[in-house]
Amino acid sequence: MASGLIRLYFVTTASALTGYTGLKPPLLKQILMRLVHLCVAGLLLLSGMVVVVAFDWVTLPPQWDPRIPFEVRSEPNWFRRLQAKTISKTPEKCLAALQAYAPSVEINEGFKEAEQTSCGIETRVTLTELGGMQLKRVTTACETALSLALWVEHDIKPVFAREARQVKAIEHIGSYNCRKIYGTNRWSTHSTAQAIDITGFEFEDGTRWSLIEDWQSQPVLAELGERSCRWFRQVLGPSYNRAHANHFHLSTKSFPLCRGG
Numbered sequence: 001m002a003s004g005l006i007r008l009y010f011v012t013t014a015s016a017l018t019g020y021t022g023l024k025p026p027l028l029k030q031i032l033m034r035l036v037h038l039c040v041a042g043l044l045l046l047s048g049m050v051v052v053v054a055f056d057w058v059t060l061p062p063q064w065d066p067r068i069p070f071e072v073r074s075e076p077n078w079f080r081r082l083q084a085k086t087i088s089k090t091p092e093k094c095l096a097a098l099q100a101y102a103p104s105v106e107i108n109e110g111f112k113e114a115e116q117t118s119c120g121i122e123t124r125v126t127l128t129e130l131g132g133m134q135l136k137r138v139t140t141a142c143e144t145a146l147s148l149a150l151w152v153e154h155d156i157k158p159v160f161a162r163e164a165r166q167v168k169a170i171e172h173i174g175s176y177n178c179r180k181i182y183g184t185n186r187w188s189t190h191s192t193a194q195a196i197d198i199t200g201f202e203f204e205d206g207t208r209w210s211l212i213e214d215w216q217s218q219p220v221l222a223e224l225g226e227r228s229c230r231w232f233r234q235v236l237g238p239s240y241n242r243a244h245a246n247h248f249h250l251s252t253k254s255f256p257l258c259r260g261g
């Protein structure tokens with residue numbers, strides 16, 4: 001019965017695809033069968049790997065070991081980046097990872113604004129510092145704070161260390177704002193604090209770089225904007241449009257778009 005249904009599926013799929021590709025049904029059937037074999041082989045291989053790791057038959061390097069809990073400071077390979085995305089969507093795990101990195105974080109009760117709006121913050125935190133860098137007091141969503149922490153740790157710190165500059169403060173113009181996207185009827189990701197606007201950096205020697213004044217002369221700013229796309233789904237900066245001439249709009253929601261550099 002099942003094999004009959006699978007056969008029927010291949011025959012109908014192959015004949016449907018013939019119209020699109022111009023390939024003959026027997027050849028298409030062959031290609032589809034190969035794909036199925038590949039998928040089955042992949043699944044078997046993956047299951048084998050899970051069993052091998054679960055029973056401790058091999059020792060994985062810590063940066064690839066799923067049994068070692070995620071930390072903001074973990075090496076940002078693709079596995080840890082995927083883990084970061086999953087964790088940032090799970091309130092308890094997000095708060096635990098954020099607290100471990102920034103013990104000064106305040107955890108606040110979530111809230112929702114009036115019914116006719118989409119506004120509110122589900123997993124609400126308040127930051128005044130991240131990775132030893134000051135932040136003007138800001139209330140935001142945990143996932144935004146965690147993405148910001150990852151950017152601080154893996155991009156802002158090493159990039160400015162390379163430039164022999166020590167960041168004292170990250171300058172911003174806020175995260176939560178119950179408003180719609182300018183010129184549209186859609187709610188902004190700021191209405192749920194799933195975005196933050198970064199305007200520049202102040203250094204320990206008293207100097208500062210702002211996006212509005214130093215974008216052209218300091219290419220490091222564009223480099224940091226580009227690198228933030230690893231942690232945020234949508235990044236808009238001075239190269240995107242005039243509305244973003246003075247800040248990076250870093251959002252953990254919205255459609256994926258990287259215009260930070």
Ligand SMILES: [Zn+2]
Binds near residue numbers: 197249
């Ligand atoms: Zn913004």
